[in-house]
Amino acid sequence: MSLYHSTRSRAISRxxxxxxxxxxxxxxxxxxxxxxxxxxxxxxxxxxxxxxEIAQAVLQMxxxxxxSDEIAACVREAYEGTFxxxxxxxxxxxxxxxxxxIDSPVxxxxxxxxxxxxxxxxxxQMLPRLMARAGDADGDGRVMIVTATSGDTGKAALAGFADAxxxxxxxxxxxxxxxxxxxxxxTTQAGGNVAVCAVRGNxxxxxxxxxxxxxxxxxxxxxGAAGWTLSSANSINVGRLVPQVVYYFAAYAQLLRAGTIExxxxxxxxxxxxxxxxxxxxxxxxxxxLPVAKxxxxxxxxxxxxxxxxxxxxxxxxxxxxxxxxxxxxxxxxNLERMLYYLxxxxxxxxxxxxxxLAETGRYEVPADLLARIQEVFGCGWASEAExxxxxxxxxxxxxxxxxxxxxxxxxxxxxxPAAPGARARVLLSTASPYKFPRAxxxxxxxxxxxxxxxxxxxxxxxxxxxxxxxxASLQSAPILHGDVVDVDDMGAFVERAALDL
Ligand SMILES: *Cc1c(COP(=O)(O)O)cnc(C)c1O
Numbered sequence: 098m099s100l101y102h103s104t105r106s107r108a109i110s111r112x113x114x115x116x117x118x119x120x121x122x123x124x125x126x127x128x129x130x131x132x133x134x135x136x137x138x139x140x141x142x143x144x145x146x147x148x149x150e151i152a153q154a155v156l157q158m159x160x161x162x163x164x165s166d167e168i169a170a171c172v173r174e175a176y177e178g179t180f181x182x183x184x185x186x187x188x189x190x191x192x193x194x195x196x197x198x199i200d201s202p203v204x205x206x207x208x209x210x211x212x213x214x215x216x217x218x219x220x221x222q223m224l225p226r227l228m229a230r231a232g233d234a235d236g237d238g239r240v241m242i243v244t245a246t247s248g249d250t251g252k253a254a255l256a257g258f259a260d261a262x263x264x265x266x267x268x269x270x271x272x273x274x275x276x277x278x279x280x281x282x283x284t285t286q287a288g289g290n291v292a293v294c295a296v297r298g299n300x301x302x303x304x305x306x307x308x309x310x311x312x313x314x315x316x317x318x319x320x321g322a323a324g325w326t327l328s329s330a331n332s333i334n335v336g337r338l339v340p341q342v343v344y345y346f347a348a349y350a351q352l353l354r355a356g357t358i359e360x361x362x363x364x365x366x367x368x369x370x371x372x373x374x375x376x377x378x379x380x381x382x383x384x385x386x387l388p389v390a391k392x393x394x395x396x397x398x399x400x401x402x403x404x405x406x407x408x409x410x411x412x413x414x415x416x417x418x419x420x421x422x423x424x425x426x427x428x429x430x431x432n433l434e435r436m437l438y439y440l441x442x443x444x445x446x447x448x449x450x451x452x453x454x455l456a457e458t459g460r461y462e463v464p465a466d467l468l469a470r471i472q473e474v475f476g477c478g479w480a481s482e483a484e485x486x487x488x489x490x491x492x493x494x495x496x497x498x499x500x501x502x503x504x505x506x507x508x509x510x511x512x513x514x515p516a517a518p519g520a521r522a523r524v525l526l527s528t529a530s531p532y533k534f535p536r537a538x539x540x541x542x543x544x545x546x547x548x549x550x551x552x553x554x555x556x557x558x559x560x561x562x563x564x565x566x567x568x569x570a571s572l573q574s575a576p577i578l579h580g581d582v583v584d585v586d587d588m589g590a591f592v593e594r595a596a597l598d599l
Contacts (some may be wrong), residue, residue, distance in 0.1 A: 259288030
């Protein structure tokens with residue numbers, strides 16, 4: 098049985114079920130599995146496989162202690178009837194962007210057809226199902242999910258965990274730092290086991306405070322006495338990461354079926370990212386045998402990853418920008434730690450030292466040989482706010498295709514990055530419906546922009562002939578159920594109350 102252990106030490110090992118239940122390793126590291134990539138996915142079978150069949154195969158490789166019946170049930174519950182597309186993540190071809198060679202056509206992988214219109218649904222429809230099957234057969238403990246969100250994770254986690262048996266969920270978001278629609282999506286969430294709270298601070302403050310809550314042993318003891326274990330739904334959880342690996346294979350399957358590529362051809366992926374979760378899943382797909390040419394990391398104005406990937410210096414000591422792509426406004430990219438682990442050939446000591454440096458000084462630098470290996474796999478670019486806006490307009494004018502500001506960061510970067518040699522197709526991951534950010538999109542199209550976000554949706558629909566997803570349009574009339582605002586230091590007490598009140 099291949100086991101998971103911390104990125105910072107091999108001393109403690111866990112089954113994938115235990116890793117999913119615990120979220121974060123006890124030493125603060127992230128769970129990784131050394132067997133990743135030992136077994137390869139049979140890419141030649143992809144053309145005939147449905148999304149569910151691909152998910153079954155990928156999950157079984159990465160979560161070997163789940164039975165195949167358990168995985169089948171998880172896949173069925175997560176993806177059958179919950180996404181508004183039979184492909185789950187449909188691939189839409191765009192004409193050549195002009196800069197890539199003619200041999201590498203561009204397609205958009207739409208990841209936003211789930212219940213909350215953002216790509217996080219792909220993982221967060223799955224995680225509660227995996228968690229429900231991760232407990233001891235005789236255990237009757239309950240799991241309290243605690244999550245910090247920069248906007249989209251919160252709602253997707255709430256939608257996944259609301260009324261999930263044996264679970265509670267508490268979501269914290271930075272007050273005033275998420276879009277109006279995102280906030281309403283969370284504050285209108287129904288469910289007997291959900292708590293939602295705004296925090297005075299930015300996303301990094303909020304996420305750091307959640308990490309401290311997990312490290313608070315006195316709190317853990319009090320909650321434990323009442324039968325509760327804390328766990329995370331952030332993209333540091335193995336159960337979040339693994340479902341995201343699936344859609345890279347699903348994109349490849351669709352390219353095969355469309356005749357765009359043949360089995361074995363390399364594909365380049367451009368991924369709008371902040372926490373490095375989405376693009377890391379692409380790296381896992383590559384390790385599992387998917388022919389990936391290059392993974393291009395696209396950032397917004399918070400371009401800490403761009404600087405890291407070009408210089409080898411990770412430095413979070415910099416101004417924080419609140420942008421129109423709030424889900425990428427992140428200065429601490431947690432999942433980078435897993436990439437450092439794998440690309441340093443599993444050097445736990447190095448990873449532990451770098452993370453200690455990051456915690457102390459907010460900065461670290463990787464050795465030159467490691468940087469070179471990273472750069473072989475990952476390209477990078479970033480978009481300023483003006484460039485995001487231009488990208489939305491130019492994609493609409495050039496292709497008649499509407500993109501949200503997160504996807505627009507990727508579009509901008511893809512337009513300016515020559516295709517990797519050997520790439521037969523390029524795929525841009527689209528991470529949110531444009532209707533989740535109607536104001537920024539309408540402004541980019543130079544439309545007369547009304548005060549209210551829902552009026553903005555209507556303006557956008559009329560101007561473009563596209564339709565808002567039903568679950569977003571109906572938010573306008575939904576009752577607000579959550580209104581708490583706390584300081585960073587009071588988040589632990591809020592979680593405790595939420596658990597003990599259940
Ligand atoms: C979360 C999110 C991202 C970034 O995801 P990572 O896990 O940081 O890679 C990008 N776009 C949208 C819309 C998101 O919600």
